[in-house]
Each structure stands twice: as structure tokens, then as C-alpha cells.
Amino acid sequence: MPVASLQTPVGPLAVTVEGEAVTRLTWDSRTEDAPCALLDEALTQLRAYFDGRLKTFDLPLAPKGNDLHQAVFKAMLDIPYGQTRTYGDVAKELGTFGQPVGQACGANPIPVIIPCHRILAATGLGGYSGSGGLDTKIALLKMEGGYPFLL
Structure with missing residues (x-):
């Protein structure tokens, strides 16, 4: 599973992608080298959100839960x-x-x-x-x- 992180005002955030969707966001600085366009887009959108330029995320999400x-x-x-x-x-x-x-x-x-x-x-x-x-x-x-x- 590709994982990448970025530093934010609320600490380091790591995004995990499985298949064609974001499945997890955690507070850590873990990154695994695996090029992934969706992961790059998720990080771009998170940066824009924390910069005040993004109000709504537009990412495919697959959260686990009942x-x-x-x-x-x-x-x-x-x-x-x-x-x-x-x-x-x-x-x-x-x-x-x-x-x-x-x-x-x-x-x-x-x-x-x-x-x-x-x-x-x-x-x-x-x-x-x-x-x-x-x-x-x-x-x-x-x-x-x-x-x-x-x-």
C-alpha cells in the first residue's frame, strides 16, 4: 500500500492508498516509496486545505466500517x-x-x-x-x- 506524509499545522499526516482510493489518514511521518498519482493528489489537496485554498476534498475514499x-x-x-x-x-x-x-x-x-x-x-x-x-x-x-x- 502506498503511503506518503506531509507536515501540517496539526502535525505530520500520512495518507494511505489501497487500489484506487484513500483508505487511511494517520498522524505520523511514515512514507513508503511507491509512486502513486492518487497519493500525490491527496497530498496536494491536503496542502491546499491547510493553506486555506481548498474547502472540499475531491478524492475517491474507501473508509472501512460497518x-x-x-x-x-x-x-x-x-x-x-x-x-x-x-x-x-x-x-x-x-x-x-x-x-x-x-x-x-x-x-x-x-x-x-x-x-x-x-x-x-x-x-x-x-x-x-x-x-x-x-x-x-x-x-x-x-x-x-x-x-x-x-x-
């Missing part, structure tokens, strides 16, 4: 840049409860690109499973202007 996870991942992808939803909002949309939505957010294998940082608790930030935890979630939300009282 049916509910897939529905939550799709719901997260539908949240526009700079906006947020609560776990309850997504749960209501999907006909489930907030806790399973939170668990799906925590299981998101492609954070940042699938923007789980845009999902909040009804009374605050909620959690964040990426490296740096809530500090990283806050940094991403501030960068997008999606949580005004943090700015």
Missing part, C-alpha cells in the same frame, strides 16, 4: 467547510442515537478529509480521536472559522 459508520462518514462529508453539526443532529438525520454517531466519528479512518472535527456535542466540543485530541479539533475548527466563540 453500515452505520458508512452513513455517518457520508453525513460528515455533507457538512460544508466552516459549519458544524451535533452528534444529535446527525443521529436524528440517520434515525439513530448520538452515542453510536460518536463511536463512528471515533472510528473514522480518514480524519480531516472526512471531517469528523465538524461534529460537536450539544453542550461543547465532544471528543476527537486524532493526535492532539481536542487541541487538534479546535485548531481545525478555528482554521475553518467553524466555531466562532473559539476565535
Whole structure:
């Protein structure tokens, strides 16, 4: 599996590609020499996102997860840049409860690109499973202007 990384304001991010889709994003600086046009495009889009030039990723994604996870991942992808939803909002949309939505957010294998940082608790930030935890979630939300009282 081709893997490449880049340095970002939230730390080093490594993207993994399997077949014709991005399957994973992790907080590390691992790179495996394997030329891959999709991997190059993913890194280009991540750079543009962190530079403020990209609001919506356009990459083929294949996150692993059960049916509910897939529905939550799709719901997260539908949240526009700079906006947020609560776990309850997504749960209501999907006909489930907030806790399973939170668990799906925590299981998101492609954070940042699938923007789980845009999902909040009804009374605050909620959690964040990426490296740096809530500090990283806050940094991403501030960068997008999606949580005004943090700015």
C-alpha cells in the first residue's frame, strides 16, 4: 500500500492508498516509496486545505466500517467547510442515537478529509480521536472559522 506524509499545522499526516482510493489518514511521518498519482493528489489537496485554498476534498475514499459508520462518514462529508453539526443532529438525520454517531466519528479512518472535527456535542466540543485530541479539533475548527466563540 502506498503511503506518503506531509507536515501540517496539526502535525505530520500520512495518507494511505489501497487500489484506487484513500483508505487511511494517520498522524505520523511514515512514507513508503511507491509512486502513486492518487497519493500525490491527496497530498496536494491536503496542502491546499491547510493553506486555506481548498474547502472540499475531491478524492475517491474507501473508509472501512460497518453500515452505520458508512452513513455517518457520508453525513460528515455533507457538512460544508466552516459549519458544524451535533452528534444529535446527525443521529436524528440517520434515525439513530448520538452515542453510536460518536463511536463512528471515533472510528473514522480518514480524519480531516472526512471531517469528523465538524461534529460537536450539544453542550461543547465532544471528543476527537486524532493526535492532539481536542487541541487538534479546535485548531481545525478555528482554521475553518467553524466555531466562532473559539476565535
